[in-house]
Amino acid sequence: MKKARLGNSDLQITRVGLGTWAIGGPWEFGWGPQDDNDSIKAILESLEAGVNWLDTAPIYGFGHSEEIVAKALKQTKVKPIIATKCSLTWGDKKERTPCLKAKSILAECDASLKRLNIEVIDLYQMHWPTPDEDVEEGYGAMAKCVKAGKVRYLGASNFSAEQMERVMKIHPLTSLQPPYSMFRRDIEEGILPFCKKHNIGVIVYSPLYKGLLTDKFTKEKAAALPPDDVRLMSPDYKMPNLEINLKYTGKLKQIAKRNNITLAQLAIAWTLRKPEVTAAIAGARREGQIKETAPAADITLSADDIAEIEELLKKRSKELK
Ligand SMILES: NC(=O)c1ccc[n+]([C@@H]2O[C@H](COP(=O)([O-])OP(=O)(O)OC[C@H]3O[C@@H](n4cnc5c(N)ncnc54)[C@H](OP(=O)(O)O)[C@@H]3O)[C@@H](O)[C@H]2O)c1
Incomplete structure (x- = not known):
């Protein structure tokens, strides 16, 4: 799998x-019920596919995602690069509470090291600037x-x-x-050039638009999402936008098909394709998913395909409501 250097660091990360x-399971911003054994299989499958890093966060299931990552890594000798985050805490009531106080961040770091069962976090990210x-x-x-x-x-x-500019004065921002x-696509204008x-x-998140940009996402799948699936918070997964989105994923599928790749890989x-994008973070929650998306690291789209996609996206x- 193709790798790229992450910013000013010496981390060579796979492009997926x-x-x-x-994998964090149910919580306020969760994805409905999740089977931990499926999660562990997905993590191990990513390493078998050649993915050399993973992204997690303490808030994903109030520590559960980090714990499952540690559980999976116990079952393999492979030691991937680990990226986790800080700034979203929770108390006894398990309510998402943004906090950037120094004491809280220092405690979060120790808690993540413990849950992940590692001595050093390769990349520590402020989850939200709030x-x-x-x-x-x-x-x-x-x-x-x-x-x-x-x-x-960091x-x-x-x-x-503007927020990046402020923190870069304190410590290099990787x-x-x-x-x-x-x-x-809103980052294309100001953020990527910066x-x-x-x-x-x-490292871009939700490159599959939370699963909508895959061959598997249908009207039936949307209707069957559990009520606590975070996707239901977005109008793009509900009518009338869902229908418009599916019309366009249908057209994008045709471009994928003639390239002998899947829609998820195309996405x-x-x-x-953007040189500023070091890598994409592809979410997976069961076997088969990352096996399909990881090979996208080695796919280069033609200028004609990119232009056709551009027209469709415009x-x-x-059409969106
Ligand atoms: N920093 C932040 O604020 C932030 C925010 C969002 C995400 N992230 C990070 O970025 C990662 C990726 O984003 P994401 O998880 O939101 O969305 P994503 O990568 O766009 O989509 C992931 C979801 O798509 C479905 N999927 C994945 N591979 C598939 C395949 N091959 N075929 C069919 N369906 C497939 C799965 O859900 P189903 O099987 O349920 O459809 C999966 O959970 C996250 O896991 C997280 O690490 C960070």
């Missing part, structure tokens, strides 16, 4: 990494974790260019983790 949000006035305090605490040898590199997620897919200028690696390869944007 594994995302473990859904509240904005505490961003410097939180990032300063993350830098302390680097000095203490608990973390190798990253940000869901940051504006990467940004923003949303990016055929169906969500990252290019400052050599900040970009990921499309995000990787039409879709105009």
